[in-house]
Amino acid sequence: MRNIKVGVIGIGHMGRTYALQLDKGLIEGAVLTAVCGRNQQLADMKEQVTGNVQYYQDEDAFFQESGIDAVIIATPHFSHPELATKAFANGIHVLVEKPAGVYSKHVIEMNEAAEESGKVFSIMLNQRTNPLYQKLRELIHAGELGEIKRTNWVITDWYRSQSYYDLSSWRATWKGEGGGVLLNQAPHQLDLWQWITGLEIKRVHAFCHYGKYHDIEVEDDVTAYVEYGNGATGVFIASTGEAPGTNRFEIAGDRGKMVVENNALTFYKLAQSEREFNATYKGGFGMPESNRIDVPVDGNNPGHLGIIQNWIHAIVQGTPLLAPGEDGLHSVEIANAIYLSSWMNQSVDFPVNADLYYEKLQEKIRQSSK
Amino acid sequence: MRNIKVGVIGIGHMGRTYALQLDKGLIEGAVLTAVCGRNQQLADMKEQVTGNVQYYQDEDAFFQESGIDAVIIATPHFSHPELATKAFANGIHVLVEKPAGVYSKHVIEMNEAAEESGKVFSIMLNQRTNPLYQKLRELIHAGELGEIKRTNWVITDWYRSQSYYDLSSWRATWKGEGGGVLLNQAPHQLDLWQWITGLEIKRVHAFCHYGKYHDIEVEDDVTAYVEYGNGATGVFIASTGEAPGTNRFEIAGDRGKMVVENNALTFYKLAQSEREFNATYKGGFGMPESNRIDVPVDGNNPGHLGIIQNWIHAIVQGTPLLAPGEDGLHSVEIANAIYLSSWMNQSVDFPVNADLYYEKLQEKIRQSSK
Numbered sequence: 001m002r003n004i005k006v007g008v009i010g011i012g013h014m015g016r017t018y019a020l021q022l023d024k025g026l027i028e029g030a031v032l033t034a035v036c037g038r039n040q041q042l043a044d045m046k047e048q049v050t051g052n053v054q055y056y057q058d059e060d061a062f063f064q065e066s067g068i069d070a071v072i073i074a075t076p077h078f079s080h081p082e083l084a085t086k087a088f089a090n091g092i093h094v095l096v097e098k099p100a101g102v103y104s105k106h107v108i109e110m111n112e113a114a115e116e117s118g119k120v121f122s123i124m125l126n127q128r129t130n131p132l133y134q135k136l137r138e139l140i141h142a143g144e145l146g147e148i149k150r151t152n153w154v155i156t157d158w159y160r161s162q163s164y165y166d167l168s169s170w171r172a173t174w175k176g177e178g179g180g181v182l183l184n185q186a187p188h189q190l191d192l193w194q195w196i197t198g199l200e201i202k203r204v205h206a207f208c209h210y211g212k213y214h215d216i217e218v219e220d221d222v223t224a225y226v227e228y229g230n231g232a233t234g235v236f237i238a239s240t241g242e243a244p245g246t247n248r249f250e251i252a253g254d255r256g257k258m259v260v261e262n263n264a265l266t267f268y269k270l271a272q273s274e275r276e277f278n279a280t281y282k283g284g285f286g287m288p289e290s291n292r293i294d295v296p297v298d299g300n301n302p303g304h305l306g307i308i309q310n311w312i313h314a315i316v317q318g319t320p321l322l323a324p325g326e327d328g329l330h331s332v333e334i335a336n337a338i339y340l341s342s343w344m345n346q347s348v349d350f351p352v353n354a355d356l357y358y359e360k361l362q363e364k365i366r367q368s369s370k
Numbered sequence: 371m372r373n374i375k376v377g378v379i380g381i382g383h384m385g386r387t388y389a390l391q392l393d394k395g396l397i398e399g400a401v402l403t404a405v406c407g408r409n410q411q412l413a414d415m416k417e418q419v420t421g422n423v424q425y426y427q428d429e430d431a432f433f434q435e436s437g438i439d440a441v442i443i444a445t446p447h448f449s450h451p452e453l454a455t456k457a458f459a460n461g462i463h464v465l466v467e468k469p470a471g472v473y474s475k476h477v478i479e480m481n482e483a484a485e486e487s488g489k490v491f492s493i494m495l496n497q498r499t500n501p502l503y504q505k506l507r508e509l510i511h512a513g514e515l516g517e518i519k520r521t522n523w524v525i526t527d528w529y530r531s532q533s534y535y536d537l538s539s540w541r542a543t544w545k546g547e548g549g550g551v552l553l554n555q556a557p558h559q560l561d562l563w564q565w566i567t568g569l570e571i572k573r574v575h576a577f578c579h580y581g582k583y584h585d586i587e588v589e590d591d592v593t594a595y596v597e598y599g600n601g602a603t604g605v606f607i608a609s610t611g612e613a614p615g616t617n618r619f620e621i622a623g624d625r626g627k628m629v630v631e632n633n634a635l636t637f638y639k640l641a642q643s644e645r646e647f648n649a650t651y652k653g654g655f656g657m658p659e660s661n662r663i664d665v666p667v668d669g670n671n672p673g674h675l676g677i678i679q680n681w682i683h684a685i686v687q688g689t690p691l692l693a694p695g696e697d698g699l700h701s702v703e704i705a706n707a708i709y710l711s712s713w714m715n716q717s718v719d720f721p722v723n724a725d726l727y728y729e730k731l732q733e734k735i736r737q738s739s740k
Contacts, residue, residue, distance in 0.1 A: 244626065246620060
């Protein structure tokens with residue numbers, strides 16, 4: 001079977017990495033045949049690439065003339081939906097960097113274009129390849145935790161210094177990135193938060209702090225409270241201003257509690273459903289018995305390479321996608337709801353009003369002094 | 371020196387325990403000389419008490435005629451301020467059960483009466499005697515954590531079954547207790563949350579769920595977000611509906627992070643102030659170095675007995691109080707703010723409008739079907 005011809009558009013830090021991995025043959029069944037980027041980036045690429053690769057500065061030429069079967073889109077966030085839509089129009093499979101886009105209106109359009117094209121569409125949600133989170137999801141979906149009551153993710157170990165933000169003028173601006181920690185660092189956790197539990201968010205009330213720890217205009221500190229369709233509640237706390245920070249995801253359910261922290265999954269398992277105990281127990285201060293289980297989790301975490309390989313396997317042999325491109329909408333929608341709630345100082349119901357969010361974001365961009 | 375003559379009013383579960391401890395001579399410098407309670411409770415007491423004790427059913431006679439120097443008030447929550455005020459009017463030192471009262475208006479009046487009386491006034495905040503929390507407070511007050519950025523207390527291990535709530539008809543009603551988990555179980559953590567950091571709360575936004583896991587009219591599930599005067603934020607989550615639940619208190623500051631969980635205090639200490647690092651670092655992805663320290667914590671936790679002994683020592687020899695009675699206002703005020711925010715579906719600023727809260731609580735009591 002011939003190799004899938006892959007192009008990479010956007011060859012900054014991440015795009016260059018993917019292109020060189022493909023060029024080195026690290027992805028089975030795929031070969032790098034084209035890249036598209038700015039002049040200096042192309043010159044740098046040429047020095048490092050060993051294979052037969054075409055170089056483009058013009059994106060339309062890249063999509064129409066390069067003959068690629070599939071493309072990895074690693075350009076700035078705002079452009080993802082538009083470029084993906086162009087790729088689909090040219091019959092090209094797509095793997096898009098996270099976030100799927102900046103605002104849900106745009107991402108929904110991309111998802112529609114993907115569906116119409118019938119092409120294989122994936123997104124670089126490379127923490128879905130972490131066996132800890134896969135195991136957690138598997139246990140929850142198998143009903144081990146019973147009905148979920150509460151989720152709590154404190155993800156404050158995305159530390160960034162002022163010098164990081166100062167590296168590029170587009171960083172951490174409404175116009176350049178469309179947001180801060182929610183769009184750049186924490187989309188992984190926003191995605192896993194939703195993907196692992198499978199719960200549908202009904203309502204968000206959030207508190208964002210803009211430029212709290214850095215000289216930036218977007219948020220670097222967020223606390224969001226959510227209510228789910230099943231009545232459960234959740235809290236999500238993210239920051240780039242804390243060191244060493246915390247990464248702790250706790251889920252409480254009718255049959256106990258699961259915690260992922262320090263690269264370990266712990267299950268505090270009840271001998272009996274709490275709801276059942278509550279309904280039948282006759283004493284004063286009793287509670288269901290519980291046992292602590294350190295859940296063994298095997299396997300390494302292939303990360304970015306795992307997502308690319310899975311996407312190629314899906315193209316070649318129909319393997320199910322670990323991160324279907326359409327799923328990118330979830331974290332964008334949650335982020336949009338968090339911003340809206342913070343800007344309007346009120347609760348925001350799901351589904352998020354995509355037009356309203358788009359308008360409000362344009363306002364932020366217009367009012368920006370950056 | 372003669373023993374301090376102590377009376378106990380309210381001899382249900384806790385009051386009886388205190389009375390018998392005093393009667394057994396477990397408190398140095400104090401002796402039980404009077405109790406006040408309902409008829410059957412008094413009969414039960416008489417069978418167990420060994421010393422020379424007077425028995426009262428009438429509270430005025432108890433305060434005016436028993437000749438006690440000091441009183442422990444262990445009656446239902448609502449009556450604490452009124453009884454304490456009577457005690458002060460009779461020149462009697464007071465140790466009041468937690469919570470100080472149900473609404474801040476009442477507690478403020480009690481605190482004023484205490485101040486006018488000049489008597490020694492303490493409150494049964496018996497988790498302040500836990501050496502873990504004392505050590506945490508000591509380190510924070512010594513500046514080891516630097517300026518605080520965020521607090522997070524998940525205190526969901528206050529599990530209660532329906533049968534617990536069914537034990538008495540006054541339990542978990544607006545009229546009988548004036549609230550649920552915030553007033554009955556979690557006042558300890560509300561107090562420690564404030565006492566340990568010393569931070570002043572500026573604003574609360576809270577989400578209470580009433581009778582979510584039990585057939586009760588008051589809250590059994592709470593998520594509260596706060597903003598402090600120094601700009602820090604905090605989250606407090608309490609529930610009586612989760613098993614096994616969590617008790618984890620995390621505080622992030624400019625010099626690292628401290629966590630109390632599983633009876634251990636862990637300090638993730640930065641080699642350098644984060645604010646200083648942020649201002650001077652020139653690289654891309656760096657962060658300040660940190661080290662994990664398992665803080666050794668010595669000593670046992672004398673709990674209730676420790677608070678009573680400290681109060682007696684304060685009366686006899688002027689020892690500083692570990693839990694000054696006036697401090698009881700903090701957790702009541704925080705609880706009141708959380709209720710108000712939930713009822714009005716908006717943020718509530720500090721200081722809490724005590725009259726407004728009182729009115730709203732009376733409404734709840736009038737509307738109650740219990």
